[in-house]
Amino acid sequence: MNNSAKRKQTLNVTITAVFTAILLLEAFIPNIGNITIFPGLPTITIIPLTVAVYACLMGPKAGAGFGLAWGLTSLIRAYAAPNSLVTILLFQNPVICLLPRVLAGYLAGLIILPFKKQTKTDKGLIAGYTLSGLTASIANTLLVILLSAVFYWNDPGKLLGALGQSGSSKSLLIVLLTALGASGTVEALFSGIVTPIVAAPLSHRLKRR
Numbered sequence: 001m002n003n004s005a006k007r008k009q010t011l012n013v014t015i016t017a018v019f020t021a022i023l024l025l026e027a028f029i030p031n032i033g034n035i036t037i038f039p040g041l042p043t044i045t046i047i048p049l050t051v052a053v054y055a056c057l058m059g060p061k062a063g064a065g066f067g068l069a070w071g072l073t074s075l076i077r078a079y080a081a082p083n084s085l086v087t088i089l090l091f092q093n094p095v096i097c098l099l100p101r102v103l104a105g106y107l108a109g110l111i112i113l114p115f116k117k118q119t120k121t122d123k124g125l126i127a128g129y130t131l132s133g134l135t136a137s138i139a140n141t142l143l144v145i146l147l148s149a150v151f152y153w154n155d156p157g158k159l160l161g162a163l164g165q166s167g168s169s170k171s172l173l174i175v176l177l178t179a180l181g182a183s184g185t186v187e188a189l190f191s192g193i194v195t196p197i198v199a200a201p202l203s204h205r206l207k208r209r
Contacts, residue, residue, distance in 0.1 A: 015057060015206075016062070019053075026045075038131060040161070047070055048191045051104060051108060052132050052199070054165070055105050056128075056132050058069065058110030060107070060114070086159070098145050100142075107135050108136040108139075111128065112129065112131075115129075125200060129196035130196050131192075133195025133196070136189075136191060137184065137188040138191070142184075148172075159172065160172065
């Protein structure tokens with residue numbers, strides 16, 4: 001391995017370590033990465049931003065791995081310190097907890113690739129970073145909703161009750177879209193706006209090293 005490859009490997013390890021530390025802080029310190037806005041409902045999270053920025057810098061495979069790390073922290077929190085019954089019902093399920101996070105990281109890293117290869121202007125890259133940020137958040141929210149609907153389709157009563165919709169005539173999917181879609185919209189807007197602000201200068205800086 002030549003010196004250039006060693007430097008790149010060291011840089012990648014350093015970036016991963018820094019972002020992992022940020023992820024752990026966001027995951028386990030209250031009101032840093034997970035903010036309770038509506039009592040009884042899952043928190044609004046800014047972690048998709050961190051995942052999107054990392055995936056934009058490191059690529060889709062690394063993004064998927066980082067998404068898995070996010071999912072594992074969510075799974076641990078759901079067992080160790082759940083903030084609501086909804087959190088227990090949804091995120092103690094490994095499939096609901098892990099799969100959306102992995103896909104969010106992968107897609108965020110995948111979407112930015114053609115922008116990096118084909119776009120020569122800063123505006124084009126900023127559009128790519130924005131799209132990556134939006135995708136990371138939206139993919140996570142929609143997959144959580146869809147998987148939750150699948151797992152509770154035959155017995156939705158407990159989840160509907162936790163969402164304050166006991167006896168509702170609405171389908172579980174509609175209730176989930178309404179309950180989780182509001183917080184998901186806030187998360188997506190935040191991630192879409194802030195991802196280019198963070199990722200663009202970091203990427204430019206790394207190219208100069």
